[in-house]
Structures are given as C-alpha cells and as structure tokens.
Amino acid sequence: MISCQHDTAVVILSYNGAKWHELFLPLIVAEAHTGYDVIVADNASTDDTLQYVQTNFPTVKTLRIEVNHGFANGYYEALKQIEAKYYILLSADFEVTHGWFPPLRAAMEAQPMLAACQPKIRYYRERDKFEYAGAGGGFMDKYGYLFCRGRIFFDIEKDHNQYDDDIEVFWASGGCFMVRADLYHKVGGLDNELYAHMEEVDLCWRLKNAGYKIGYVGSSTVYHVGGSVISYGSPQKLYYNFRNNLILLLKNEKSSKLVWLFPMRLVLDGVAGLRLLLKGDIKEMLIIVKAHFHCYRDIGKWLGRRRENKKLITTRNEEGIYRRSIVWDYFLLRRKLFTDLGWKPRALRDK
Known part of the structure; x- marks a missing residue:
C-alpha cells in the first residue's frame, strides 16, 4: 500500500508511455509542491517505461500492474493500493500548466458535496481549441447522448475565455479527473468491464444518483494530446461508443x-446503422450491430450491476442533463455551439 505525504495522489496510468513522461512529467513533478504526490501506475508495459520513470524521476512513486486488462481495470487495480483523501486520475498524454492544481483542490475543500471535478481541457496540438474528450465539462441529453461544453459532436470551439466559470456538470473527463477517494471506493470505482470508454461517465452517474455533485473548474487548465488509449474515429472507438452508452x-x-x-x-441506433449502410460504410454498420449484440449477450451482468447500484441511490442529482435532444438540435436545428442551445448550467456552489 502506498501512503502519500500530501492528501492528494496524482495517479498516472502508463502503458509504454516513456515518450509522454519525458514530455510531461517534469512540469507535473515541478508543480507537486502545490500539494500532491505523483504516482505512476505501470499497466504491464512491454518496454522500459517503469525503469525510465524510476531512474529519471526519483520523487515519483511507482507501482506495477502485472496484466493489462484495459484503462478502467488499470485504475481499478492501482487505486486499491493508494491511500489518499483525493485521487487525480491523469492520463499520461496530458500536459499540466503552472497553478493547475490549487483551484481543483480548493473547489473540493470548499464543497463537501462535490464528489469529483475536472479542469478546462484544451487540445495540445491546436492550443487555442478545446479538446474533444472533456473540453469545458460533460453533459447528457434526455436520450442519453453525451456531449461537452465546447464540443458538440464534430464541432470543437476555440477557447475565448467563454467557459472560465465554475459550474455543475453531469460528468467529468476521466483524462484529468479529481475525485474523493472515500466516495470513489464507496460507489465501486471505475467499472473495469467497460474497458476504456465512458467509464468515468458511469462513475459520475453513480455519484450523482447518490446525491453528490460533479464539477467543472474553469480557472484550472490542462492540455490533452488525445487518442492515445483508443484512437478517435477508430472501429474500436465506435464499438465502445455504442456498446458502453x-x-x-x-x-x-x-x-x-x-x-x-x-x-x-x-431504434435511434438502428437509424444510425442504416445511414452508414446507405453511405456504403458496411464495416461501420456491422460494428454497431456487434456492439448491440455484445450488450444483449451480457444483459444479465448489467442488470446485476444495476441492482448493486440501486442500493446506493438516495436523492438523484440530475443537474447537467439537457432536457432536449442534442441530436435534433445539432443536426436539424444546426445548433453547433454550446451557447446556441440557450441553456445555462448551474454555478458550482453549495445548495
């Protein structure tokens, strides 16, 4: 078991990630004086990543997971071995900024009902833009479709400081995700059966069903390379997108x-599959069919998890659910920006 000097453990899950650590660990370590320990959890790397970290970053604590069963399982195994008040799950391909951590911790300390939060996430390669997976905070529409403030489907906004506020959201990005350790374990942590997509949304939903809040802290900024676990637009991404949703x-x-x-x-997923078929994208259509088949095949398992989750439900916190169809608004009404929706999320404050 790893005990931390500070109350926060920044836990970086790494698989053959030496190139990311060379780029991004120096500033992460340099900023650790603001109040956190840095831990690299090596997810059964097949190269010398773990040795590289141990040699070049002696203040960084390390642990090794012997078998790689995916992103969610890596954190599932790692966090069982770390004692802290707060965890920050930080993907290896994230660049932090000076002063990124104190606003996140201050928000958590000020609001006991805030279970988890994320910073503003911008794109590493086009630094004035938000990043696809997280952007300015995550939301869900009435039909269960996910989107972000700053990124709706294929339209990604530039950051003009329009989302520098602190608000309640429905889900926080798993790429840079601060969570209370006791609540993380109380609700069962990341579901390792989801493998590597939407596992943070599932965790946030369980926390919200237990009455807690999820937040976005706009005064903290990080940059994300993106696509290093599952490439954006890949068949694997499409599969997990449909199955896990x-x-x-x-x-x-x-x-x-x-x-x-x-x-x-x-029906809606069937329409999406038919659209792909008419376009001649037969492989993509078959991926949707496969995703549905695998969901139905294991439906007993998911209903069993549902029964377990039901025991944790208190007063459902539904803040962050958009009461319209984001699909309708985006594709038919051409509302491409979050501000086009005419919806203002609630400020992050105690009720």
Missing part, C-alpha cells in the same frame, strides 16, 4: 424512464 443506461437510468428510453435508443 447502452450499458450506462441499463446500469444507472431510473426504471420509469428506462422502460421507454432503451427501446427508443435501439
């Missing part, structure tokens, strides 16, 4: 809504 609904949605929403999602 259905699993989220089965595990966490209230029964009165799930009874009509799940069949509707089957």
Whole structure:
C-alpha cells in the first residue's frame, strides 16, 4: 500500500508511455509542491517505461500492474493500493500548466458535496481549441447522448475565455479527473468491464444518483494530446461508443424512464446503422450491430450491476442533463455551439 505525504495522489496510468513522461512529467513533478504526490501506475508495459520513470524521476512513486486488462481495470487495480483523501486520475498524454492544481483542490475543500471535478481541457496540438474528450465539462441529453461544453459532436470551439466559470456538470473527463477517494471506493470505482470508454461517465452517474455533485473548474487548465488509449474515429472507438452508452443506461437510468428510453435508443441506433449502410460504410454498420449484440449477450451482468447500484441511490442529482435532444438540435436545428442551445448550467456552489 502506498501512503502519500500530501492528501492528494496524482495517479498516472502508463502503458509504454516513456515518450509522454519525458514530455510531461517534469512540469507535473515541478508543480507537486502545490500539494500532491505523483504516482505512476505501470499497466504491464512491454518496454522500459517503469525503469525510465524510476531512474529519471526519483520523487515519483511507482507501482506495477502485472496484466493489462484495459484503462478502467488499470485504475481499478492501482487505486486499491493508494491511500489518499483525493485521487487525480491523469492520463499520461496530458500536459499540466503552472497553478493547475490549487483551484481543483480548493473547489473540493470548499464543497463537501462535490464528489469529483475536472479542469478546462484544451487540445495540445491546436492550443487555442478545446479538446474533444472533456473540453469545458460533460453533459447528457434526455436520450442519453453525451456531449461537452465546447464540443458538440464534430464541432470543437476555440477557447475565448467563454467557459472560465465554475459550474455543475453531469460528468467529468476521466483524462484529468479529481475525485474523493472515500466516495470513489464507496460507489465501486471505475467499472473495469467497460474497458476504456465512458467509464468515468458511469462513475459520475453513480455519484450523482447518490446525491453528490460533479464539477467543472474553469480557472484550472490542462492540455490533452488525445487518442492515445483508443484512437478517435477508430472501429474500436465506435464499438465502445455504442456498446458502453447502452450499458450506462441499463446500469444507472431510473426504471420509469428506462422502460421507454432503451427501446427508443435501439431504434435511434438502428437509424444510425442504416445511414452508414446507405453511405456504403458496411464495416461501420456491422460494428454497431456487434456492439448491440455484445450488450444483449451480457444483459444479465448489467442488470446485476444495476441492482448493486440501486442500493446506493438516495436523492438523484440530475443537474447537467439537457432536457432536449442534442441530436435534433445539432443536426436539424444546426445548433453547433454550446451557447446556441440557450441553456445555462448551474454555478458550482453549495445548495
């Protein structure tokens, strides 16, 4: 078991990630004096990543996971071995900035009902833009589709300081995710069956169903390279996008809504598959079919997880759910920017 000098452990899950550590660990370590320990959890790397970190960053604590079963399982195994008040799950391909940490910790300390939060996430390669996976905080529409402030489907905004505020969101990005350690373990942590996509949304949903808040802290900024676990636009990404989104609904949605929403999602996903077929994208269409088949094949497992999650439900916190269809608004009404939605999320403050 690793005990921390500070109350926060920044835990970087790494698989053959020496190139990222060479780029990004120096500033992460330099900023550690603001109040955190740095831990690299090596997810069964096949190269000399672990030795590289131990040799070049002697203040960084390390642990090794013997078998790589994916992103979610890597953190599942690592966090069982770390004692801290707060965890920050930080992907290896993130660049932090000077002063990135104190605003996150201050938000958590000020609000006991804040279970988790994320900073502003910008794109490493086009630094004036938000980054696809997290941007200015995560939301979900009435049909379970996910989007971000600063990124709706394929449109990514430039950062003009329009999202520098602190707000409640529905989910925080797993790429840079600060969470209370006791609550993380209380609700069961990341579901390792989800492998490497939407696992943070699932965790946030469980925390919100237990009555807690999820936040976005706009005064903290980090940069993300992106696509280093599962490449954006890849068949694997498409598969987990469809499969895991259905699993989220089965595990966490209230029964009165799930009874009509799940069949509707089957129809909507079928429309998406038909659209791909008409375009001649047969392989992509078959990936959607495969994702659905695998979800149904294991439906007993997901309903079992649903029963476990139900024991944790208190007063559901539904802040961050967009009460319209983001698909309708984006594709038909051409509302490409978050501000086009005419919706203002609640400020992050105690109720």
